[in-house]
Amino acid sequence: MDIYGKVKALISEQLGVEEGELTMDTSFEDLDADSLDIVELVMALEEEFNLEISDDEVEKIKTVGDVVRYIEAHA
Amino acid sequence: MKQRVVITGLGVVSPLGTGKERFWSNLCAGKSGVARVTRFDISQYPTQIGAEVRDFNPLDFVDKKEVRRMDRFGHFAVAAGRLAFADAGLDPEKLDKDRSGVSVGSGIGGIETLEEQMKVLLEKGPRRVSPFFIPMLIANMASGYISIEFGLRGVNTTLVTACATGTHSIGEAFRVIQRGDADLMVAGGSEAAFTPMAFAGFCAMRAMSTRNDEPERASRPFDRDRDGFVMGEGAGVVILESLEHAIRRDAVIYAEMAGYGTSSDAYHITAPDPDGRGARNCMARALADAGCAVEEVDYINAHGTSTDLNDKTETAAIREVFGEHAYRLVVSSTKSMTGHLLGAAGGIEAVACILAIRDGIIPPTINYENPDPDCDLNYAPNRALQRPVKMALSNSFGFGGTNASVIIKKFEG
Numbered sequence: 313m314d315i316y317g318k319v320k321a322l323i324s325e326q327l328g329v330e331e332g333e334l335t336m337d338t339s340f341e342d343l344d345a346d347s348l349d350i351v352e353l354v355m356a357l358e359e360e361f362n363l364e365i366s367d368d369e370v371e372k373i374k375t376v377g378d379v380v381r382y383i384e385a386h387a
Numbered sequence: 388m389k390q391r392v393v394i395t396g397l398g399v400v401s402p403l404g405t406g407k408e409r410f411w412s413n414l415c416a417g418k419s420g421v422a423r424v425t426r427f428d429i430s431q432y433p434t435q436i437g438a439e440v441r442d443f444n445p446l447d448f449v450d451k452k453e454v455r456r457m458d459r460f461g462h463f464a465v466a467a468g469r470l471a472f473a474d475a476g477l478d479p480e481k482l483d484k485d486r487s488g489v490s491v492g493s494g495i496g497g498i499e500t501l502e503e504q505m506k507v508l509l510e511k512g513p514r515r516v517s518p519f520f521i522p523m524l525i526a527n528m529a530s531g532y533i534s535i536e537f538g539l540r541g542v543n544t545t546l547v548t549a550c551a552t553g554t555h556s557i558g559e560a561f562r563v564i565q566r567g568d569a570d571l572m573v574a575g576g577s578e579a580a581f582t583p584m585a586f587a588g589f590c591a592m593r594a595m596s597t598r599n600d601e602p603e604r605a606s607r608p609f610d611r612d613r614d615g616f617v618m619g620e621g622a623g624v625v626i627l628e629s630l631e632h633a634i635r636r637d638a639v640i641y642a643e644m645a646g647y648g649t650s651s652d653a654y655h656i657t658a659p660d661p662d663g664r665g666a667r668n669c670m671a672r673a674l675a676d677a678g679c680a681v682e683e684v685d686y687i688n689a690h691g692t693s694t695d696l697n698d699k700t701e702t703a704a705i706r707e708v709f710g711e712h713a714y715r716l717v718v719s720s721t722k723s724m725t726g727h728l729l730g731a732a733g734g735i736e737a738v739a740c741i742l743a744i745r746d747g748i749i750p751p752t753i754n755y756e757n758p759d760p761d762c763d764l765n766y767a768p769n770r771a772l773q774r775p776v777k778m779a780l781s782n783s784f785g786f787g788g789t790n791a792s793v794i795i796k797k798f799e800g
Contacts, residue, residue: 328450328451328452328454329452348519348522351518352517355514355515359515
């Protein structure tokens, strides 16, 4: 599975949304994700892609696309 | 002036079924909810039996995203709260939410989550502990979830009094409405402690029955051969409201809250005072609060845990408080069928009292086979009794020497 596919699968699992509803432009605000959801999602991403995302970087992540681009650049 | 308080809704998640009618018909039929424990590997434990909730799917009550953010005791609490709300015919949109509150406690809270996250901490380090760990763990989240679910902005409180939690929670909610601080309260208890650690702890105390080869016969309150309690899980929640509020919205009234009494043993961390003073005091205080004569009580839903000490101490306390009438009223322990739901026990046992009043049926104490000379009352042995119940008392006693009794009576205009 490519990075986009893995990211969508993780978000779907964590936030209880259908993968089909997710696009690169979907924002976490649209998904009603609160700050705790974001922390949990970041942990899952760190596990999955074996990297560390600093709190400053997390602040900049607003959409599914932001996640995918961050991982492509750092994994 | 004190408000009169009535009960208008019942919600149950229990080892005998989800929903009040399934729970009640199984209780009246004398069915046991006890079997071999399946929620974790039980093979190394001296006690291998319990009354687990088996017909429950949290997704029937909680949405998919929230399910992952709640401990099992939270699922039970929200489910019982929703069932009670629906049973009361409440429309949240028509409710004065600032005058509505919650008092649903838990003896232990989210211990399954605690154990899972402890493993994460040890195996993966502190940076992998879930941000939901604390909200899933804390015992006051049962009330929190229900308050959020229905938008109730009045009282939001939690009592943690071990096995007396459910009864204290209902009793204190009764007081809140009596003194006019709310018109409506969702009250009761929830518990989900079938976890490797909690079970090991109760085993270490030698508190639980080890009748592993006969699970259905293990919980045998007041029987000579009782050998400890059998753990249960679930939630019992009732809707309490001021009589005025219930009449205004044309609610169906099950029964009326008549009295509430509490006491402390001030004796030992886990053993009851053998003198039974604590048990006597809370029953006597509830009777005084209800302003009724002992002869008016028809039924006592006993704490009746099936431990040697509780059952004889509670029996002696009932004899002392009720005198000759102790031999005329009926005492039963529904824990013989449901197991001991710890902090939720008082919740489901209040429901049993209310339905006994509604139907004129007293649920039995099953597995009562060999009389114990120290336990000489009418325990409704093995078969439900058809008998009008105008007034019922429910006892709950907890570790820490904490005791509570509530008295519920037939509603008469």
